[in-house]
Amino acid sequence: MPAVTIRNLSDETHRALRLRAARHGRSTEAEIRHIIEAAVRPPERVKLGSLLAAIGRDAELSDDDVGAFQNGRDRTPAEPMTFE
Numbered sequence: 001m002p003a004v005t006i007r008n009l010s011d012e013t014h015r016a017l018r019l020r021a022a023r024h025g026r027s028t029e030a031e032i033r034h035i036i037e038a039a040v041r042p043p044e045r046v047k048l049g050s051l052l053a054a055i056g057r058d059a060e061l062s063d064d065d066v067g068a069f070q071n072g073r074d075r076t077p078a079e080p081m082t083f084e
Contacts, residue, residue: 006032 014028021031056066 018028021028024031024034026034062074
């Protein structure tokens with residue numbers, strides 16, 4: 001698992017992190033992981049599967065409509081690309 005070192009963190013920031021971790025019942029390291037996860041993977045991010053399902057609901061597609069799309073698909077395997 002990757003590790004990250006944070007240099008030149010002010011004493012005030014480190015103290016605030018320790019206090020915040022204590023309030024949440026976590027170690028300072030666990031609190032930092034939680035903060036970073038929340039920053040880069042916010043819960044309100046759009047998830048492709050959920051978005052596609054919502055589009056289908058909004059379009060009021062029935063199972064028969066989806067079946068028609070499936071039947072009309074070209075099922076021929078794609079040819080691999082060559083770069084020669």
